[in-house]
Amino acid sequence: MLQRIGDALKGATGHRWLAYVVIVPLSLVFVAWGAYGIVNLSFGGSNYAAEANGSKISLEEAREAWLRQQTQWQQRLGGAEIPAPLRGRLQDQVLEGLIGRALLTQRARDLGYRVSEDALREAVHSEQAFQVGGQYSPEAAKAALAQAGISLQAYEEDLRTSVQRVQLEGGIRASDFLTPLELTRLTDLEDQEREVRYLVLPVDRFKPAAGVDEAAVQAYYQAHQGQYMTPESARLQYAELRLEALAAQQSVSDADLHAAYEKNKSRLDVPEKRHGRHILITGKDDAAALAQAQQVLAQAKAGKDFGELAKQYSQDPGSAHNGGDLGWAERGAFVAPFADALFGMSVGEIKGPVKTQFGYHIMRLDEIQAGKSKSFDEARGELESRLRRDRATDRFGEVQEQLQAKATEPGADLASLAQQYALLTGEVASFAKGAGAPPLGAAPALQELLFADPPLAVGRLGGPVLLGDDRLVIVKVLEHRKPQPRPLTEVREGIAATLIRERATQAALKAAEGARAKLEGGTSFQALAQELKVPADPAHFVGRRDPSIPAPVREAVFAAPRPAGKPLFRALALGDGGAAVVAVTAVRTAAAPDPKTLGDRAVQEAERLGSDGAMAYAEEMRRTADVRKNPKAFE
Numbered sequence: 001m002l003q004r005i006g007d008a009l010k011g012a013t014g015h016r017w018l019a020y021v022v023i024v025p026l027s028l029v030f031v032a033w034g035a036y037g038i039v040n041l042s043f044g045g046s047n048y049a050a051e052a053n054g055s056k057i058s059l060e061e062a063r064e065a066w067l068r069q070q071t072q073w074q075q076r077l078g079g080a081e082i083p084a085p086l087r088g089r090l091q092d093q094v095l096e097g098l099i100g101r102a103l104l105t106q107r108a109r110d111l112g113y114r115v116s117e118d119a120l121r122e123a124v125h126s127e128q129a130f131q132v133g134g135q136y137s138p139e140a141a142k143a144a145l146a147q148a149g150i151s152l153q154a155y156e157e158d159l160r161t162s163v164q165r166v167q168l169e170g171g172i173r174a175s176d177f178l179t180p181l182e183l184t185r186l187t188d189l190e191d192q193e194r195e196v197r198y199l200v201l202p203v204d205r206f207k208p209a210a211g212v213d214e215a216a217v218q219a220y221y222q223a224h225q226g227q228y229m230t231p232e233s234a235r236l237q238y239a240e241l242r243l244e245a246l247a248a249q250q251s252v253s254d255a256d257l258h259a260a261y262e263k264n265k266s267r268l269d270v271p272e273k274r275h276g277r278h279i280l281i282t283g284k285d286d287a288a289a290l291a292q293a294q295q296v297l298a299q300a301k302a303g304k305d306f307g308e309l310a311k312q313y314s315q316d317p318g319s320a321h322n323g324g325d326l327g328w329a330e331r332g333a334f335v336a337p338f339a340d341a342l343f344g345m346s347v348g349e350i351k352g353p354v355k356t357q358f359g360y361h362i363m364r365l366d367e368i369q370a371g372k373s374k375s376f377d378e379a380r381g382e383l384e385s386r387l388r389r390d391r392a393t394d395r396f397g398e399v400q401e402q403l404q405a406k407a408t409e410p411g412a413d414l415a416s417l418a419q420q421y422a423l424l425t426g427e428v429a430s431f432a433k434g435a436g437a438p439p440l441g442a443a444p445a446l447q448e449l450l451f452a453d454p455p456l457a458v459g460r461l462g463g464p465v466l467l468g469d470d471r472l473v474i475v476k477v478l479e480h481r482k483p484q485p486r487p488l489t490e491v492r493e494g495i496a497a498t499l500i501r502e503r504a505t506q507a508a509l510k511a512a513e514g515a516r517a518k519l520e521g522g523t524s525f526q527a528l529a530q531e532l533k534v535p536a537d538p539a540h541f542v543g544r545r546d547p548s549i550p551a552p553v554r555e556a557v558f559a560a561p562r563p564a565g566k567p568l569f570r571a572l573a574l575g576d577g578g579a580a581v582v583a584v585t586a587v588r589t590a591a592a593p594d595p596k597t598l599g600d601r602a603v604q605e606a607e608r609l610g611s612d613g614a615m616a617y618a619e620e621m622r623r624t625a626d627v628r629k630n631p632k633a634f635e
Contacts, residue, residue, distance in 0.1 A: 049629070050095055050098065050099055050627065052099045052103050054626075063634060069090055104621075105165060115164060173614055177606050178609075190544065192543075196582060197585065212499045217496055221488050235427070235430065239417060239418035241471070243392050243396050250387070250391040252388060257376075268382070274365060274369070276365045278314070281315065308323070309324075396472075400472055403463070407462070407464065414475075427478075446463075462477070505574070508578045509572070513571045563584055563586065
């Protein structure tokens with residue numbers, strides 16, 4: 001029911017009481033279970049959709065939930081019928097979600113969770129759809145519920161059960177905690193540092209001189225063809241609506257412009273502007289900065305060139321080199337103390353020191369440009385542009401709603417709709433999954449529509465899809481192209497480079513294994529680096545997320561056991577080619593974090609454990625539930 005209310009009340013941002021509603025994180029578990037668990041399909045002539053441990057889910061509730069899901073999927077399919085296999089899966093997911101909610105509600109009640117009238121009243125009053133100006137309005141609540149076709153009593157009852165589910169989940173989440181010993185152990189492990197020294201054998205040194213032969217290239221191509229596929233794509237026609245085109249179509253009369261001028265006359269004023277200069281003095285010692293500012297002020301008032309003083313003393317990097325020149329600016333361009341001073345000065349006056357959060361300012365006012373009201377003729381162009389855009393914005397929303405309805409009508413035709421709404425038409429030869437294509441761009445929402453499972457059917461209209469705040473399109477798929485292997489001629493060079501890198505890496509790894517054996521035999525790290533003619537940094541400590549060393553090296557360092565009295569040596573291949581030889585010589589625990597950081601970590605880990613516990617609780621509850629589903633629930 002709450003979902004139905006949410007769908008009906010467009011613009012509502014949701015129920016603040018339901019920020020952690022159990023049905024959101026936990027009902028997904030029930031969707032995942034599907035028909036797993038104790039399920040009985042023997043229903044006979046029952047008039048309800050499912051029964052879970054005695055709790056019944058009505059046919060009306062199930063069918064309303066399915067209707068919402070069905071509408072969303074049909075939009076994705078461009079109005080086409082949902083294929084029977086997919087339809088069955090989606091209907092079962094809807095029913096499983098309702099079963100999960102029923103089980104959670106029943107368990108919350110059995111465990112004694114209750115919602116007081118005061119708490120319920122607070123939850124109702126916090127619903128933003130029931131508020132006017134941030135305050136609860138009984139009239140707004142009545143109107144919103146009437147629009148949704150729901151009584152206040154029914155709404156409150158559904159809200160009550162939802163809050164009970166919140167309480168149940170909150171209890172499970174809050175039951176997990178870390179003991180001080182566990183927190184210490186976790187911190188020691190996460191913040192552990194290891195002393196490491198390593199050297200890299202670069203891939204270029206081991207590249208085969210002869211390159212690779214054609215047979216090897218062809219064999220690799222056949223074995224890894226999945227890596228060389230073209231993306232799924234579609235050839236499509238589109239019809240586009242742009243806000244700027246709509247704006248150009250809007251007619252604006254002189255009467256409209258005069259009315260807008262009178263309404264917005266105060267906002268069309270040209271504010272006063274002032275042209276000033278300043279010298280900024282800063283310093284860690286406030287008293288010293290003030291003393292210096294007073295000295296500079298005295299020099300300025302004594303007649304010394306203000307611009308030269310600014311170049312010599314000002315610490316404002318934006319204006320010092322220009323003699324402190326700030327150019328023409330309105331009052332709002334400056335922080336309040338500075339603006340108040342500058343806009344209270346006379347031309348030629350020098351004032352200071354004026355303190356702001358930036359430091360001390362010595363100021364001089366050079367010119368004043370008085371504010372004035374724009375005449376109608378001066379404001380005409382701005383007013384006309386604004387009126388056209390405002391009207392176009394309203395029209396844009398109307399066209400979007402109309403296209404939404406008409407695009408799914410039987411026999412809907414893209415060319416006819418484009419002509420009716422003066423849409424710009426075009427064709428995209430290859431709109432690729434993941435990349436899109438000009439002029440539509442990547443358009444994630446359009447990709448989701450075109451390449452859904454199943455994709456938008458050939459010949460069907462899809463959309464409208466927003467490409468931005470000022471663009472939308474409707475599309476018609478002319479052809480779907482499945483991924484195909486790229487011709488070998490296109491990828492031969494890349495395959496040859498891959499083979500060369502792989503062979504060079506294997507050779508580098510073999511050399512690294514030999515180097516590791518020498519280290520274990522007693523050769524020093526420095527001597528080995530000189531022998532291999534590669535640099536090796538001194539041993540230093542690194543953390544688990546230290547970006548200063550290659551990720552494969554870091555992973556190998558922390559995967560190794562603690563060194564017991566002598567270094568541990570590892571040889572490994574690097575992800576971008578080549579190999580490395582690593583020595584782990586010591587382990588230490590980093591300095592203990594401050595109490596706040598430690599406390600935050602404890603809270604985060606407890607929340608993670610609590611979420612895992614809540615999910616496990618839901619899984620077990622569904623697994624052991626006695627569930628009966630009506631196979632004809634959606635007929």
